[in-house]
Amino acid sequence: MTTPSVEREIDARSSFCPGPLMELIRAIRESDPGTTIAVLSKDPGSRTDIPAWTAKAGHELVAVEEQGDHARFIVRKAS
Amino acid sequence: MEKMSIVLFSGTGDKLQAAATMASGAAAMGVETHVFLTFWGLNALRKDMAGKALPMSADYGQDGENMAKLMQDKGAHGWYEVFGMARDVGDVHFHACSHTMDLMDLTLDDLDPIVEDVIGVATFVSNAGDGNVLFI
Numbered sequence: 530m531t532t533p534s535v536e537r538e539i540d541a542r543s544s545f546c547p548g549p550l551m552e553l554i555r556a557i558r559e560s561d562p563g564t565t566i567a568v569l570s571k572d573p574g575s576r577t578d579i580p581a582w583t584a585k586a587g588h589e590l591v592a593v594e595e596q597g598d599h600a601r602f603i604v605r606k607a608s
Numbered sequence: 609m610e611k612m613s614i615v616l617f618s619g620t621g622d623k624l625q626a627a628a629t630m631a632s633g634a635a636a637m638g639v640e641t642h643v644f645l646t647f648w649g650l651n652a653l654r655k656d657m658a659g660k661a662l663p664m665s666a667d668y669g670q671d672g673e674n675m676a677k678l679m680q681d682k683g684a685h686g687w688y689e690v691f692g693m694a695r696d697v698g699d700v701h702f703h704a705c706s707h708t709m710d711l712m713d714l715t716l717d718d719l720d721p722i723v724e725d726v727i728g729v730a731t732f733v734s735n736a737g738d739g740n741v742l743f744i
Contacts, residue, residue, distance in 0.1 A: 543683055544685070545682070545684045545685070546629065547629065547632050547633050547636060548685060548693070550636050551632060551636060551693045551694075551696070551697055554636060554697045555696065555697065558697075578633075578636070581637070582636055582637060585637060585638065586638070
């Protein structure tokens with residue numbers, strides 16, 4: 530399996546619920562359409578919150594990678 | 609447009625944290641959010657108080673203080689900062705309760721700038737309409 534290419538990565542592992550989602554929202558706002566962003570989160574809430582937000586906001590959840598004590602969510606901003 | 613209205617009555621650190629977290633979740637999901645500050649909740653947003661670490665609720669005794677220390681050790685964002693994040697990502701409004709303002713002899717100038725206006729309870733309830741109302 531190939532890892533999707535990512536243009537920006539946010540390390541939100543020190544952030545608590547719903548911090549990682551908030552950091553992702555800010556990054557998406559600042560980015561051009563089509564940009565792919567990864568966010569690292571240790572918050573178990575992110576596993577439901579990030580997919581829920583991504584679907585509601587109309588962006589694409591490209592992948593969720595398990596990385597030991599955290600997960601890496603890859604999101605592409607809607608064009 | 610979905611709406612969530614929070615009556616923020618409490619002024620202890622734990623309850624402010626809960627209110628701020630709920631507001632940020634709502635804001636993130638595009639829910640229009642209104643926080644009605646009354647009694648101790650309003651007191652916590654006086655200019656000379658806002659952003660300060662406040663004591664936890666006495667209801668939980670030493671457990672409350674232990675929780676405060678845990679949050680500090682883990683570097684959790686404080687309640688004021690979380691409200692700031694909520695405003696950053698969504699449609700979040702803070703209103704001061706006119707009755708409490710009167711009791712405490714306050715004007716809008718005495719409050720943190722995140723507080724937009726002073727309204728009566730009937731206005732708040734009317735604005736809340738059919739949306740969710742939380743009392744914290």
